Amino acid sequence: MPRIFRIALFLTVLAVFVPVSAGAQSGLVPCTITQCHICDLAELLKRVTDFFILRVALPGSALLFALGGIMLLISGTSEQRRTQGKTIIWRTVIGIVIILLSWTFIDTLIKVLTGTTAASGSDTFYPGKLGPWNEFNLEKCKEGFAP
Secondary structure, three states: OOHHHHHHHHHHHHHHHHHHHHOOOOOOOOOOOOOOOHHHHHHHHHHHHHHHHHHHHHHHHHHHHHHHHHHHHHOOOOHHHHHHHHHHHHHHHHHHHHHHHHHHHHHHHHHHHHOOOOOOOOOOOEOOEOOOOOOOOHHHHHHHOOO
8 A cells, every 4th residue: 555545544534533523522312311301302313413414424425535536546547446436436425415405305394294484594493483403492492392
């Protein structure tokens, strides 16, 4: 393995995984065992979704783009490596498109089923007023469900 390839691979892995470990300071579960509320379930789903999209899918796709690009660069006259590099890049693009379209589909489905017409960018999330489904405000939700 050429030395420049090892250095590039090391720097890529370092750039991908160092921010992930630095951002892992809070847990996924927003409540304790005795103080859970129905709104905490929505907050948990939001945190899990954000974790997989921002901390797994995006760094993973960056790593796969780099791998596909490196395969294209070092392919030389090898048609097999060139095809493999293109395949990696195209499958990564397709994966990102699927993730983003599913996020959009869920947002649209929630708004259609609940009959809301709130514009994206709204920071209110409680019964009757929905913004984007991933912008969940736990305190406002608990106020909306207060007895």
